[in-house]
Amino acid sequence: MMIEKAEKAIGYTFKDKSLLKRALTLASASDDNNQLLEFFGDAILEFIVSEKIFSEGGTEGELTERRKTIVADTALAPVSQRLGLDKLLIRGKNDTANKKAVPSAYEAVTAAIYLDGGLDEAKKFVLGTLDFSGRVQAVVNYKGRLQEILQSQGRPVPEYSRKDIGTEANHRFIASVKAFGKEFTGEADVAKDAEQLAAKYACEHYEKK
Numbered sequence: 001m002m003i004e005k006a007e008k009a010i011g012y013t014f015k016d017k018s019l020l021k022r023a024l025t026l027a028s029a030s031d032d033n034n035q036l037l038e039f040f041g042d043a044i045l046e047f048i049v050s051e052k053i054f055s056e057g058g059t060e061g062e063l064t065e066r067r068k069t070i071v072a073d074t075a076l077a078p079v080s081q082r083l084g085l086d087k088l089l090i091r092g093k094n095d096t097a098n099k100k101a102v103p104s105a106y107e108a109v110t111a112a113i114y115l116d117g118g119l120d121e122a123k124k125f126v127l128g129t130l131d132f133s134g135r136v137q138a139v140v141n142y143k144g145r146l147q148e149i150l151q152s153q154g155r156p157v158p159e160y161s162r163k164d165i166g167t168e169a170n171h172r173f174i175a176s177v178k179a180f181g182k183e184f185t186g187e188a189d190v191a192k193d194a195e196q197l198a199a200k201y202a203c204e205h206y207e208k209k
Contacts, residue, residue, distance in 0.1 A: 002088060009084045010109060012125060014116050023112040024085070026101055028092025034108035041111030044119075045071055048110075048126045070130060073188060074197070076103035079129055085109065099187060100172060142199035149206055150179060158202075160195045177202060 003020055007013050014020045019037075027033040049067050058066070069075060077099075080086055085105040091098070106129075114122035146158055158177045166172030166189075175194035176185045179202040186197025 006085070006088050009088070010113070010125060011128065012113055012117065012121060014112070016116050019112040019116050020109070021090070023108040024088050024105060025090040026092065026095060026098065028095035028098070029090045034104065037108035037111040038104045041107030041109070041114075042071075044114050044122055045107055045110050045126060048123050049130070052127065052132060070132065072193070073100065073103040075131070076106045079131075080106045083129065100189075142196050142203050146177070146179060146199040146202050146206075149203065155179075158199070160198065162191050162194060164191075180206060 003014075003017050006020055006024060022032055023034050023037050025033045027035055046067065049070050050063070053063055053066055053070075080102045083106075086102045089101055089105055091101070095101075110122055110126060113125050143158075143160075150156070150158060158179055160175050160177050162173050162175040164171055164173055165187075170189075172187065172189060173191045173194040174185055174187050175191065175198045176183055177195070177198045178184075182202075182205065184198045184201040184205065186194045186199075186201065188194040188197060
């Protein structure tokens with residue numbers, strides 16, 4: 001039943017159902033999990049996105065930044081949630097705080113579709129679910145924006161602290177910054193991305209006031 005629901009959500013029917021189950025299984029639940037599919041799916045996703053935006057033109061730097069924005073965890077997480085993959089994940093009993101699992105599910109499902117149906121089916125899935133709107137997606141420098149806001153108020157330049165909570169093979173960073181009397185944190189695979197997220201949350205807090 002869960003597999004049928006997942007197939008309906010992603011719009012693809014698997015010949016090998018075990019591939020889809022594996023794509024949705026976290027390491028906390030089984031040794032037969034989605035970690036390798038996630039690794040492979042990341043590469044397939046980058047290729048499909050690169051091929052798509054290459055045809056639209058731009059400099060190498062512009063295309064690199066655009067691809068990075070499209071395949072970032074912050075972009076994949078809402079897509080996974082919209083498809084309902086976050087509700088279909090097979091987790092270990094106490095695995096409730098693994099935020100990386102949601103965007104990773106999209107990568108793993110992409111790899112599973114590729115292995116089951118080939119590149120054309122994987123392309124159909126990716127191109128039909130990711131947001132490619134606009135020629136160049138704006139990449140906001142939230143750290144720069146936060147610094148400007150604080151300096152305009154005569155406050156000191158923000159200082160960031162970060163901690164690697166991942167493993168040697170799979171890094172995962174939490175960054176924090178203090179601003180407006182509060183502490184804001186961000187989490188990502190790359191330290192700079194985690195800092196950008198922390199700054200983003202601080203900016204959003206300021207703009208809501």
